Amino acid sequence: MIANMLSPCIATEKVEESRDFYVKHFGAKVSFDCGWYVNMQVGKETSELQFMARRESGPPACNPAGLMYNFSVDDVDAEHARLTAAGLTPVMPLEDHPWGDRGCAILDPSGVTLYIYSDREPTEEFKQFYKD
Structure with missing residues (x-):
């Protein structure tokens, strides 16, 4: 397999705080935000982070x-x-x-x-x- 991108997704109860932190301190650009799941580009095109709140069928908080x-x-x-x-x-x-x-x-x-x-x-x- 040759991955096109590797991006971590952190399950957390602090989705909003994490989004605001990376936007404020690292210039992250939010590309998707539905409240419980946020995707952001940090720096160059191949650097992305995601944060998601725990859902019934999702993983536990990290x-x-x-x-x-x-x-x-x-x-x-x-x-x-x-x-x-x-x-x-x-x-x-x-x-x-x-x-x-x-x-x-x-x-x-x-x-x-x-x-x-x-x-x-x-x-x-x-x-x-x-x-x-």
Whole structure:
């Protein structure tokens, strides 16, 4: 199978809060919203998120422990400054990582960790793990 797109859908009781959070802080564009289900484009065309409220025949609310969305951005320092100025508190500080990025993390309203990063040169220790 060759998927045309991969997009996560989080079952949550916080559909409205999640929609508003991604629209406000990440410039998401809502492409579908029937109240209990929201589809949004985040960034480029191939980056979408969905949130849905629990329905009788649907999945239970997501336990987001261990779930992380990775957001690659051009300037993580600018994004960190913008998000903290908007009142968001990082759950992981902005720092350089030896595997080849500089990043920080925040939580969305459903408790999903959002790792926001920019690429950096990896240390010699980690260069060996990159594949051509």
